Amino acid sequence: MREEQPIVAVTPNTLVGEVKTLCDQGWRLVQIGVTSLGELFEVNYSFDRDQHFLNLRLQIPAAGASLPSISGLYWCAFLYENEIHDLFDVTFDGLALDFKGTLYKTAQPFPFANRARAGVSTTVVQPV
């Protein structure tokens, strides 16, 4: 069984408008996920309505990545966005609940960002 999974390309500028349209149409936010593509991050916003699956996809530079938060439309997005921040060092503007990097207590900051592989030193936080 292969489910139809349409992907709609968006940009950081059009993201909130597209998400609002889906929100108004009654789509449920299923997940937000990031894939590292070297110099770029690919971000997938997945939605479901009546067992139909839809993705909004955008790409942003991995270094200094920033996106507008959609937690104003889908409050539950705060958890995904905090997770992405803590793992990938992507900042979100307008987060409904900002943990300021304390959602995950990882030994290495932003462990899923590309810094370690790129040879950039990272500060290791010793457990207390």
Added chain:
Amino acid sequence: MATRTVIPFGPQHPVLPEPIHLDLVVEDEKVVEAIPSIGFIHRGLERLVEKKDFTEFVFVAERICGICSFIHSQSYCQGIETIMGLEVPRRAHYLRTIWGELSRIHSHLLWLGLMADGMGFESLFMHAWRVRERVLNIIESTTGGRVIFGSCKVGGVRRDIDEPAMQSLLAALVETERETREIVQVFLNDSTVKHRLCGVGKLSHEDAYKLGCVGPTLRASGWAQDTRKLGYAAFDELTFQPITRTEGDCYARVAVRCDEIFQSIDLIRQAAAKIPAGEIAVKVVGNPNGEYFVRTEQPRGEVIYYLKGNGTKNLQRFRVRTPTFANIPALVKTLQGCNLADVPLLILTIDPCISCTER
């Protein structure tokens, strides 16, 4: 205005076998705000995929959770098989369905036991876990494992269930069903249980959807959303309807899970009656190249696997959104306004699995 106090709840607490922390802002005995913290045991398994062969990674995926372990391995394998265009034998799909539903039964019984324990109803807790032991015995007799089945692999399954073993399984289910009906009567009708659960932690129909809830938490608020209706594995050939309640309170979430145990028993019987003969696996040649979002129904609700391969033996990306992660925002909302004494039960009714969440 009453004085506000912040009460730390967890990560170590008698009702929490796994670590989640909540800062509960209370006014007298009322919770006015709850701020969650997770990440105490984040394992970074999603990153490990870059170092493991995609066929070996099934073992890691299965260990994301110690309760719904099999469905994790099934989801992973389904994703790889879809990307690679593998035609898995129907018998393997049926076997996966049977083991997946056995996982659901033992998970729900485990949870019912924890719920009883949370209410201080120790004898009910022991009865629930006694019945669960029967299910674990079935799993052990058919897979060799009780927690980690190790039966799923890319391309099919490793083990078959022959006819005598299937008959033995069905016979054990008869007794399991009878005993489960006895304890479910207590969960649904006992006055002390109802007193603790009815009207507590209400999640409205609209909020459950807007907050991105999944599984029994969503269905207890009236949404007939069950990922098994997508028809993966053998579910396209089995007859069932999602179990729903409309009350949206703790009692409704208990009732949905109770009914789902019997639904799973029925699904196993249907699958045992329809399972075709034949091979249980196909040979896997090549490496995955492409991407796919897998959606399956775990005991706690819909899980999403995102798999992306680039034609090498290592996947480029492996991402899991677990059902507990999706239900945390709803937990935060329902805690607002509840009594402090109800917090443990309210947390339990989303059936939190932090092990999954900290994949």
